[in-house]
Amino acid sequence: MLPSVLLSLSVTHPVAAHAASRRQISVAAVSLDRAIAILAQQAGVDIGSAESGLGRVATRGVRGRLTAAAALDRLLAGTPFVAKQLAPDSFRIVRRPPPLPRQSRPVRATPKPPVEPAPEIVVTATKRDTSRLRFPGALTVLRPGGGLAFGDDAANGMDQAIAASPILQSTALGAGRNKLFIRGVADSSFTGPTQTTANVYFGEVPVAYNGPDPGLNLYDVDQVEVLEGPQGTLYGAGAIGGIVRLVPHAVDLSQVAADMSGGIETTKSGEPGGDIAAMVNLPISTGVLGLRAVGYQVAEGGYIDDVRRGMHDVNGTTTTGTRIDLRAAPAAGWTIDAGMVAQWVSARDLQYAERGLPALSRASLLAQPYDQRYLLGRVVLDKRWDDGLHLVSATGIVSRDADSRFDATRPARPNAPIAYDTEERSRLLSHETRLSRTGANGAGWLVGFAVIHARDTYARAYGAPDRLRPITGVTNRTLDTALFGEIGMALSPSFTLTTGGRITHQRTDGDPIDGQRTNAYIRGRSVTRIDPTIGASWLVAPSVAAYARYQSGFRTGGITVASGVGRVADLKPDTIRVAEIGIRKDRRGTLGLAGSVGLSLTDWRNIQADLVDRLGFPFTANIGDSRIRGVEASANWVPLAGLRVDLAMFFNDTAVAAADTAPRYKTGVRLPNTPPFALSAGVGYRWSIDRDGDAGVEAGWRYVGRSTVGTQAPLDVSQGEFGTGHLGGSWATGKLRLTATLDNVFDVKGDRFAGGNPFVLTRRTQYTPLRPRTLKLGASIAW
Structure with missing residues (x-):
């Protein structure tokens, strides 16, 4: 039954x-x-x-x-x-x-109880409830605690999650303009009008369609779920590397609750920083209607000096945000969630440095600030029936405005400042309705439809700061409609077959803005495609399962900014297909080992990449094809109560083969931002100190291998190849919790995955260092 x-x-x-x-x-x-x-x-x-x-x-x-x-x-x-x-x-x-009957005489022996399975x-990240052990694919869920610092305060966020998971990588241009990469599917270090390879969702709705990750703060977020590999069947266009899903804490309809947190930090050779955050949960009508509100501000101190302008610690960043959610439960099994997210990011300058100058310094003529204004609204209807039927209907709306400046001063005229400004204006309306049912041993089904309308404008200006003139940018409008479904069939208690597909019809229209078209382009493009998936799970033993999966995905095309000034070009859709196999073990009992090993083979065609030319002007192009061979492994060992040992690693091998349409791009090189080896390791111990308190200590290490900014000169600049350590401790009693962390213990400079200022790249002296050794002290109280 x-x-x-x-x-x-x-x-x-x-x-x-x-x-x-x-x-x-x-x-x-x-x-x-x-x-x-x-x-x-x-x-x-x-x-x-x-x-x-x-x-x-x-x-x-x-x-x-x-x-x-x-x-x-x-x-x-x-x-x-x-x-x-x-x-x-x-x-x-x-x-x-049931209570045991009274014994008339002593029982000589008590039978040994059977072992519980x-x-x-x-x-839940797969859109229908599926057993983790029986899920036919690679899935990662990151949760606060156990070495991860996000969620409890506003100071730490996605950087901590990335440090703990080698399959996640990110650029380091700055908050609100970074790109996330999953399992080696990386296109470039630069941000432009293309879709990123890893889509980010806040609950049930996407946070963006084109452009970078807006960098939402993770305070009061319950967990971060990562679906690895293309998710074209369930999530549609753009999810060619995988999905990152931020799951916020839900409104509690029964209890008043609140918490506050704050902290200060000091960075070696940098300015101090700090954070403050608060959450309040209020039942308006117990069991029927409630509200949850969150507010936070994070000030990250700068640590880069500008010797030409005579300024210190120029790259400080402030992030301010709020989230408000309403939940209603009008009838049994029904919930309605309506909420908004607003966040503002203000960075005073870029965080790159230049070799040949004093450590952590550079020489520029202009400040290079960045500002982002982000707003997300969502409504989610959820209905669960007693027989396992589950209905979800989610609607989201997004508005993102971002302004950047780069110092484009020419070396031949070092005293004549030239600015390069970009304006990004993105609007997104999304809707999805789906119905699912979960069965035993991975069985069940899912069916749904989705509609997305996106409008993205990428405008540019160039010249003296007080006499900027527009140069060619682009506007793309996309309408995406899709039907999708998936079914899991338990062919035996130990073997389950999962298959599904998504039918997508997409129309993209584009126009150049602020400039004359100097080359032919295709204004509109329609495409109808099917993205299938098939997977299998085999229960080898009660706590061990093997899996295999094939899935595909794509990113939309359109018109884009071409190399040079005043030109646009057609950008072809890129497509990806992935086959993977693996084995997963769950721990049974109090102590022991849990872990997984997986192998994947990725075929990526017509890769879209945001690049810069030899003069430093950004553009976007299809650069060719690639195959990615990956091996990932993770282990969690609990040798004794309270002690944990964690290890995760990712190996990959990539090479770019230029297509006939892109003969000028260098072949045989690795994809950018994809180190051949990355590793994270940690150990932690937690113990009780009294009835209401506990304490813990932890240590971690992360290594990132060598990669490059891009696939050709002047972008073939090395980055990565560094290791960094972390120490932490906490003490909690009653409602109070105190924490202390030391990041970058050995004060490693390194070179993170970022392009910095594209107009300095040709000098090959630019690098983006890690934040120097930083001590953070924090406190939180909950009631």
């Missing part, structure tokens, strides 16, 4: 949460199945069950700073169920055994 509920959230990255850690828990008085799912999210543990009737049991809710075990005991008190702990972060809900660990 199909179980009525298989509940849990998963932590697939080797950095695991610990059930012995106390966390702020706030679960409303809802049905037991929903209460267990909420508790799993908040406590950072896996909770599974194959029992029927959980949805018909009412709970009184639970609130306080508790361990997962204590919260479960309170939640299940007075119900027919009890929790059994199978591992430090895994629990199984079973029926409470591991609970089904359900993941």
Whole structure:
């Protein structure tokens, strides 16, 4: 019989949460199945069950700073169920055994209880609930705690998540204009009008269509989910490298809750910084309507000096943001979430330095600031039926305005300042409705439709700062409609086949702006395509499963800025196909080893890349084809209670082969921003200090191999090939938590993946150093 509920959230990255850690828990008085799912999210543990009737049991809710075990005991008190702990972060809900009859004589021996099977660990990033163990593909979920610093305060964010996961890489141009890459699918270090290779979602809605990642702060975000490989079937155009999904904490309809956090930091040879953040959760009508509001500000001190202008620490950045969410539960099984996200990023200058000058310094004639204004609105309707049917309908709207300046002063006239300005204006409307049902052993189905309308304008100006003149930019408008579906068939209890596809019809229209067209181009382009996926999962042993998967994706084309000034060109869509196999092991019991190993082969055609020419002017082109061979591995070992050891690594081999349409691009070189080897490792220990407190220490190491800015001169400049360490400690008692971290312990300079100022690249002296050794002290209080 199909179980009525298989509940849990998963932590697939080797950095695991610990059930012995106390966390702020706030679960409303809802049905037991929903209460267990909420508790799993908040406590950072896996909770599974194959029992029927959980949805018909009412709970009184639970609130306080508790361990997962204590919260479960309170939640299940007075119900027919009890929790059994199978591992430090895994629990199984079973029926409470009946009381034993009174014995008339002593029992000589107590039979050994049977070993409980591991609970089904359900993941939600795949748009239908699927067991992690039986998911036919590579999936990573990063959660605060266990060495990851995001979520609890505003100071740390995606950089910490990237440092813990070698399959994630990022450029370092600055907050609000970085590009994320997943598993070696990287095009260039520069940002332009193209779609990035990794799409970012906030909950159920995309945060952008074209351009860079807007860099949303992760304060009060519950977890970051990463789907590796192209996700054309489930997510459509743009997701050729994978999906990064930010999952915020949901509104609690039953309890008033709040927290505040703040911190200060000091950077060697730099200016101080700090952060402050607050969250409040208010039930307006208990169980029916509630509000959750978040506000934060982060000031990152600068550490780059400009010797020509006689200025110190020029590259400071301030990020200010707010999030407001309303949740309504008008009827049983229904929730309606409406919310907005607003964030402003202001960077005083770029963060590159130049070799041949004093450390961490450069010589420029102009300040190179950056400003971004970002707004996202979303409405999500969610309905769950007792028989497992699940309806989701999500609508999002995005407005992003970003302004940049670069110093384009010519070396031949060093005292005549020249500025290069860009203006990016992006508007996005997205909608998706889907219906799904989950079965046992990975079985189930999903069907849905999606519509996206995007308008992106990329305008440019060049000249003396007080006499700028427009040069050719582009505007692209895209309408994307799609039908998609997926089905998982359990051919036997140990073997499940998953297949699906997406039919997409897309129309893109483009026009040059602020300039005369000097070459022919295709103004509009329509395409209809099918992106299939097929996967298989084989349960080798009760806690070991092998998987295989094939999937594809694409990025849209259009017109783009061409090399030189005053020219536009056609940009062809690029396509990607990936085949992967792997094996995954879950830990059974309190101690032991969990991990995974995967191999992937990627075929990438007509690669779109944002580049710069020899004069420094950005442009976009199709640069050819590539094959990426990747090997990834991760392990999480718990040798004794409270102690964890984490290790993750990624190997890849890439080479670019120029297509006939791009004969001038160098072949046989590696893709940019794709080090052949990256590794992260960590060890941590946490212990209780009294009834209401605990303490912990941790240490981590990250290594990034050598790569280049681009595939040809002048972009064949080395970067990467550095290792950096991290130390941290925390102490918590009651509602108060204190933290201390030391980043870049050995004060490594390095060279991060960034192009800096494109007009300085031809000198080959530019590099983007790591932030020097930085000490952070923080405090938070929750009630």
